[in-house]
Amino acid sequence: MNETIQTERLLLRPFEEGDYPLLLKIARDPDTVKYLYYWGLPGVTPEKDASRFLHHALAERQKQPVTLFEYCVLLKETGQPIGEVSAEKYENGDAGIGWILLPEFRGRGYAVEAGRAMMDFSFTHWQETQRAVAYCDTRNGPSRRVMERLGMGLADIEKGARPDKGDGFRGDEATYVLSRVDWVRRKKSGGA
Numbered sequence: 001m002n003e004t005i006q007t008e009r010l011l012l013r014p015f016e017e018g019d020y021p022l023l024l025k026i027a028r029d030p031d032t033v034k035y036l037y038y039w040g041l042p043g044v045t046p047e048k049d050a051s052r053f054l055h056h057a058l059a060e061r062q063k064q065p066v067t068l069f070e071y072c073v074l075l076k077e078t079g080q081p082i083g084e085v086s087a088e089k090y091e092n093g094d095a096g097i098g099w100i101l102l103p104e105f106r107g108r109g110y111a112v113e114a115g116r117a118m119m120d121f122s123f124t125h126w127q128e129t130q131r132a133v134a135y136c137d138t139r140n141g142p143s144r145r146v147m148e149r150l151g152m153g154l155a156d157i158e159k160g161a162r163p164d165k166g167d168g169f170r171g172d173e174a175t176y177v178l179s180r181v182d183w184v185r186r187k188k189s190g191g192a
C-alpha cells in the first residue's frame with residue numbers, strides 16, 4: 001500500500017518521530033485543543049499530550065491490520081507540516097475521520113481537502129465500510145462546517161458526551177454521517 005496520499009495542495013504521510021514539534025505546537029495552543037476529545041485534559045501537560053499522540057500513532061501503524069491511520073498534513077509546495085488528519089475503522093464497521101490544523105493555516109480549505117482524502121481513503125481501503133462518521137463538540141462551528149462541506153449530515157446530538165476540560169462543563173457531541181451510497185453519488189456528480 002502506498003503510504004503517502006497527495007491532494008491538490010497537500011501531502012499526507014504517516015507520522016514520524018520528527019513530527020513532535022508540530023504536535024507540541026498543537027498541544028500548546030489552548031484554542032486548538034479546546035474542543036479536542038483527548039487533548040488538553042486537566043492535569044496533562046502539552047508535552048505529555050504530544051508524545052502520547054505520537055507514540056499511539058506510531059504503535060497503531062505496527063498493528064496488522066491497521067485500524068487507525070494518523071497522517072501528518074504538509075503543504076506540497078513547501079513541505080511545511082500544518083496539521084493532522086485521521087481515518088479509523090471502528091468495531092461496528094463505521095470509519096471515523098478527524099482533522100486538526102495549526103491556526104495560521106485555517107481559512108484556506110485545507111481541512112476539507114485533507115478530510116475529503118480521508119473520506120475517500122476510508123471508503124476505498126475498507127470496502128465493507130458503509131458509513132463515514134465524524135464527531136465534534138456542538139460548539140465547534142469550524143469543524144461542523146468541514147463536515148457539512150464534505151457532504152456529511154447531522155445524525156445525532158448526545159448531551160454531555162464530551163469530556164470536562166477542567167471547568168466542570170461537559171459539552172454536547174454532534175455526530176455527522178455520510179453513507180457509502182451518498183459518497184458514490186457525490187463522486188459521480190463531481191462533489192466532495
Ligand SMILES: CC(C)(COP(=O)(O)OP(=O)(O)OC[C@H]1O[C@@H](n2cnc3c(N)ncnc32)[C@H](O)[C@@H]1OP(=O)(O)O)[C@@H](O)C(=O)NCCC(=O)NCCS
Pocket residue numbers: 031032033035036098099100101102105106107108109110111112113135136137140142143145146
Ligand atoms: C476544525 C478546523 C480543522 C477547521 O479549519 P478551517 O480552516 O476552518 O477549515 P478549512 O481548512 O476547510 O477552511 C474552510 C474555510 O476556508 C475558506 N476557504 C478559503 N479558501 C478556500 C479554498 N481555496 N478552498 C476551500 N475553502 C477555502 C472557506 O470559505 C472556509 O471559511 P469559513 O468556514 O469561514 O466559511 C480548525 O478549526 C481546527 O484545527 N480547529 C482545532 C482542532 C479541532 O477542533 N479539530 C476538530 C475536532 S472535531
